[in-house]
Amino acid sequence: GAVVSQHPSWVICKSGTSVKIECRSLDFQATTMFWYRQFPKQSLMLMATSNEGSKATYEQGVEKDKFLINHASLTLSTLTVTSAHPEDSSFYICSASVTGAEAFFGQGTRLTVV
Amino acid sequence: GQQLNQSPQSMFIQEGEDVSMNCTSSSIFNTWLWYKQDPGEGPVLLIALYKAGELTSNGRLTAQFGITRKDSFLNISASIPSDVGIYFCAGQLNNFNKFYFGSGTKLNVKP
Numbered sequence: 033g034a035v036v037s038q039h040p041s042w043v044i045c046k047s048g049t050s051v052k053i054e055c056r057s058l059d060f061q062a063t064t065m066f067w068y069r070q071f072p073k074q075s076l077m078l079m080a081t082s083n084e085g086s087k088a089t090y091e092q093g094v095e096k097d098k099f100l101i102n103h104a105s106l107t108l109s110t111l112t113v114t115s116a117h118p119e120d121s122s123f124y125i126c127s128a129s130v131t132g133a134e135a136f137f138g139q140g141t142r143l144t145v146v
Numbered sequence: 147g148q149q150l151n152q153s154p155q156s157m158f159i160q161e162g163e164d165v166s167m168n169c170t171s172s173s174i175f176n177t178w179l180w181y182k183q184d185p186g187e188g189p190v191l192l193i194a195l196y197k198a199g200e201l202t203s204n205g206r207l208t209a210q211f212g213i214t215r216k217d218s219f220l221n222i223s224a225s226i227p228s229d230v231g232i233y234f235c236a237g238q239l240n241n242f243n244k245f246y247f248g249s250g251t252k253l254n255v256k257p
Contacts, residue, residue, distance in 0.1 A: 075249045
């Protein structure tokens, strides 16, 4: 299957700083990538849909100024958590699609804000 | 948004037993996907279904796309300890649209 790589796997940052998470499709071009947040023992919560070359579409309730998404190329999308606070601590996962009819996930990024 | 009801929420089974889990939706989908997620990892795609009535296998796993397009099930035959994890269903209405995820089924397999 298609490979999606997410970096870093885990990160600890101080409250008030910003953190960037990268999502790369390694062996295919992804017009569309998705960013999710997952709380312990819960399902995936879609944060935004990222389309190459255009602004991301955010789900209701997700602050676009806090969670900046950039999809600069067909193989890379980034999520920047700005001015992170402890409540932003979570597991963030991206997915990318080859045909638009399936989604391959990265390994996830565990963010801890202290 | 769309609501996917996935059941059961958790299962405790003996190694070698068969397992069945399902998802139902209030709306129709044109794509159903099934994933397995291990702790601290991203979900891994197990089976993709694209046609109503379609029955697809992947080793010991079999999934079906319901005729009504509002449901799907996943069967695991002869379970083994490495089947332990959380299984998610996901539905999509049209290509490149977002996916809606079920709440997950946590599978525990006792050796």
